[in-house]
């Protein structure tokens with residue numbers, strides 16, 4: 347690295363999709379969020395520096411797969427399908443899908459979304475869980491390139507609901523009191539999922555990051571970062 351502090355550390359290139367607050371979002375031209383702080387802590391512990399770029403979701407996945415990017419950090423859920431093409435760090439965050447609808451919506455659970463237009467971020471678990479309920483080629487499931495675009499579609503009335511990760515749904519509603527939206531949870535039709543740091547298959551970083559993540563969990567750093575972004 348050339349910037350002088352801890353000069354022996356290699357800089358890892360990291361891809362993300364930064365419209366996913368509070369995990370990653372753009373502020374003054376920089377990517378910020380829970381994931382950014384956690385990855386910085388883990389990488390530092392493992393002896394690396396990171397250069398996080400808002401590549402977008404698809405380019406992140408493609409880049410980590412062909413190893414033009416070292417790491418993907420984007421609230422990426424660990425699942426069996428992805429494990430065929432990638433390695434993941436140990437899980438670092440529990441999540442579950444949640445529904446966001448307009449304040450006056452009569453939707454009370456995921457089954458109520460039958461026949462309604464659902465916005466999801468393309469290629470995410472929001473899409474997977476919606477398709478599980480309503481079918482893979484259901485034309486009422488509208489896929490958007492970014493998380494922000496799915497929310498915009500709800501604001502525009504292009505969709506009746508968004509299905510996304512609970513912390514992101516809650517943050518969106520909290521930060522947008524003027525937008526007249528609410529969250530609906532459904533622990534029957536959605537199930538728990540866990541985020542992991544996305545790595546190329548066979549990456550030497552896997553064991554280093556797991557060790558570092560355990561350290562960060564043990565020494566209070568994780569708790570500090572958690573408190574910063576989610577309160578006590």
Ligand code: ARG
Pocket residue numbers: 362363364365366370403420421422423424441467469470471472492493511
């Ligand atoms: N956890 C979900 C998944 O892995 C959504 C992640 C979306 N992340 C993002 N930064 N837009 O499919």
